[in-house]
Every structure is written in C-alpha cells, then in structure tokens.
Amino acid sequence: MRACALPALGYDNVSEVSIAKTIRLALDADSEAAARAQVDEMCHQLLANPVIERYTVELAEAVAEVHS
C-alpha cells in the first residue's frame, strides 16, 4: 500500500506501509513446547487462514506472583 498521509507530514522517505493483526492469549501449559503446539493448532483451526495469512507465534512466560 502506498503511503500518503506520512509523506504529507514530511516523512517523504516512507514507501511501504502494512498493518498486521496481533492476537494475545493467556494460557496454562506444562511446558513451552506444549503451549507452542497448542497455539499452532489454534492458528490452523481458527486464528489464521493459511491460504491468505502468515503468522508467527511468540511465547512469553507469565510468572505467578507469590505473596507470603
């Protein structure tokens, strides 16, 4: 897609603009591999259409806070 508004602001070195979708999930899993496998399955079944969409999965460990 050609950028029009950004050059109007003076950023005339911008030639490509694209927008992507981010889907954030919180899930319980025994391991990183298990979480990755499950999210990959979700992407295949629902979250992404592999015919027209590419996706990457990033995992971040959520550490439960322990109060004494």
Place this chain on the structure above:
Amino acid sequence: MTVTVGVVLFPGTNCELDVVRAMEQLGASATLLWHGDASVGACDAVVVPGGFAHGDYLRTGAIARFSPVMRAVSAFAADGGPVVGICNGFQVLTEAGLLPGALQKNAGLRFLCQTVELRVETSRSVLTGLAVPGSVLRVPINHFEGNYVCDAEVLRRLRDDDRVIVRYVDNPNGSLDDIAGIANEAGNVVGLMPHPERASDPLLGSDDGIVLLQSLLAAAGQPALTG
C-alpha cells in the same frame, strides 16, 4: 413438486430476504435456516446468502463455519445436495473447506458496489446448468473481500476440471485468473461473489441472474443428476 430452498441466516446476514423473494418469484418455496439449527430440514437446495455473518469478526466467514447449521450444510453437500454461497456465503464456504482458496481484500483496498459483466464458463455446476457458456450476464457485486486467491495447484485443478463457473469480463477486484465463482469437484457446491438475486427483476436494473437461480432450482428438483 415445489422445490424448497433453505436460506441460511447467521447473526449479521443481510441478504436472506432478497434470496427468499427471488426464489419465490421463480415459483420455489423458501425457508430460513437459523445458524443454530442442527439440520437443513426437508430442503432441496441450500443458499448461504451475503452479509456479515457473525460480524465478520476475525476474518470473513471464520466464525460462521463453526455455527451448528454448517455441519448440516456440509452433510447435505456431501450427499450431493445443491449448495450455493453468494458473496459472504462464498467466503463462509471457503472457510468451511467446502470450496478451495480464500477471498482477500480487493486489490485497491476499496469496497466495491457496482454492476459487473460475468462470462459463463461452464454449464457443469448447479448454478450454471441452464446458462450458455460464453454468454455474458450483468450482475451486481457488493464486497470488500472479493479478491479470490488460491495456490498454483488448486488453480490448475480448477481450470483442468472446468470448475471456474463465471469470470469477470473486466476484473474489478484483482481476483486470480478473473475468477468470480467456482464449483467443487462434483459441481453441487458453488460459491460466487456477485449477487444473482439482485439481478432477478428488470426493476433492479438487470434480470440476468434469473438463469442462474433457475439452474439451481432445476438442479434441486433433480437430485440424482447432482449427486
């Protein structure tokens, strides 16, 4: 015997009554199938009409394919029953795996609402059985995601097996190979972006869609020929 057409209604569908009216005008009876229904009842054909099923959240058709009625529609299609997806209905059928490929945003990223010319490419489908290959029909389109795409292998099969049923004469949306509508291998499941029900009366500007709707009714009346 009167043919009964089931017209699927998801939350967000908005073309169901246009389809019902067009079918009734052609002498068929039409009944609405709610998306939560587990069966298509005693229908002889099913139409998945246009609109924004489930708000098109996530992706067009992505949520609709999980509606209970889609299991019944898939079973009906597997038994050879005629199924036609129009516009959003086409998107739902691709998401449901009943038709290959997908529909992405129009090239040019604009919503398109205009009458286009369609060339009939084959009479080997439930929607084109009575149409003359090579003839040109004037039918409206009304979509943002109508840009058909599939991989090279699927495209080869669509062409080799005579499954591209209508092509745009002047491609409005960037669709691969000018594809406006396709059929499954058996020819009983069809999806197309243009709206034949909106070209079903001269008052609407064109009645070129009638031959397509009549083809569907003819196929629905002769299930043995479509199985």
